[in-house]
Amino acid sequence: MSSPSPEARLLVLALIALLLAGPAAATPGELRVCADPDNLPFSNARGEGFENRVAEVLARELGLALRYTWWAQRRGFVRQTLGTGTCDVLLGVPEGFERARLTRPYYASTYVFxxxxxxxxxxxxxxxxxxxxVRVGVQLIGNDGTNTPPAHALARxxxxxxxxxxxxxxxxxTxxxxxxxxxxxxxxxxxxALVWGPLAGYFAPRQAVAIELAPVTPALDPPGLRFVFxxxxxxxxxxxxxxxxxxxALAARRAEIDAILDAYGVPRARAADVR
Known part of the structure; x- marks a missing residue:
């Protein structure tokens, strides 16, 4: 499987960062999770995001106490959290991210219209x-206008x-x-609008008017721009x-994690379709 392009890695939950600093061992008895305190539907400090829920499931399965290190997901997020040893686990990491050891994927999603x-x-x-x-909206990462795959595809x-x-x-x-x-x-x-699926699935039902969603096609825009991760x-x-x-733990709690993703409206995709 080929790794996502630099532009693609920028876009999923902003988990692209600088090189990791020195390693640190996990604290016995704790599952230390790195997370954003204000980043719904993924996580917040009140534990209301679906990644909060997944973290709770994993901690229970492992018999560990759950503890968070909170840090806003900006550039440097990985370096300041996982890299400094203040926490041990990131959730929501795109497959192919090279600066961490990844588990098997626990879901795949797609950009949607x-x-x-x-x-x-x-x-x-x-x-x-x-x-x-028509007037088209696309997501960008940060205030520097870094482009996401939909923005690149439209520009092409x-x-x-x-x-x-x-x-x-x-x-x-904000x-x-x-x-x-x-x-x-x-x-x-x-x-x-072209929106990352988990964001669209969560925020669309919360609007004052009905919003329809459909997966972006093609899922792979040659020569290698991906929309499924x-x-x-x-x-x-x-x-x-x-x-x-x-x-x-992810394998043992597969059904419970799937139910959490369903509850948050996360659109699912088959990542194998674009490998």
Whole structure:
């Protein structure tokens, strides 16, 4: 399997960071998880995200107390958390991420098209001519305008002037910045949006109008731009023992984890389709 491109790794939950610092051993009796305190639907300090729920399941299965290290997912997130040894486990890591030892994936998801039901183009393909005529929203990582796979795919097709970018990070005072693109869609500021599936599945039902979702096709835009990503947990590269224990726990609690993902509306995909 080929590794995601640098642009692709930037986009999934912003878990692309600088080189890891020196390793540290896991604390006996604790599952120390690195997480963002304000990043729904993935995690928050109140334990309301689906990654919080998955962490709880894993801790119970391993017979460990769950403890968090909170750090906003910005550039340097991995270096400041896993890399400094203040925590031992990352959740929501895209398969192919090279700066951590990854478990087997516990789900795969896809970018989706989103539009207002009955009041917007039902776009399902990047090659739909409607994308040249309507206002299109895409997600960007950070305030520096780093592009995500949908932004690259549109640019390849010359679809630029009618595209509006929405940063995932926002500022520390912005309420639920990952959901702003869906709020803009519901308000009629854009006509169609390309959104990472777990974000769309969580925020779309919370809008004042009905939002339809459909997987982006093609799932692989040649010569290698992917829209489907398998997601795993990550530990330090030399922490083989913890990685193996997490693999066993993920397998043992597969049904429970699937139920959590269903409850949060996470669209699933087959990562094997784009390998």
């Amino acid at each position: 989103a539009w207002r039901r009955g009041d917007g183009p039902a776009v399902r393909s990047l090659d739909d001519p409607a994308l040249r005529r 097709r010359g679809i630029v002037d009618n595209v509006r970018g929405y940063t995932v990070y926002g500022s520390s005072t 309420a639920e910045p990952p959901g702003r693109i869906l709020t803009a869609l519901a308000a009629g500021e854009i006509d169609v 398998a997601i795993a947990a990550g530990v330090r590269k030399d922490d083989t023992a913890l990685g193996e224990r997490l693999d066993a």
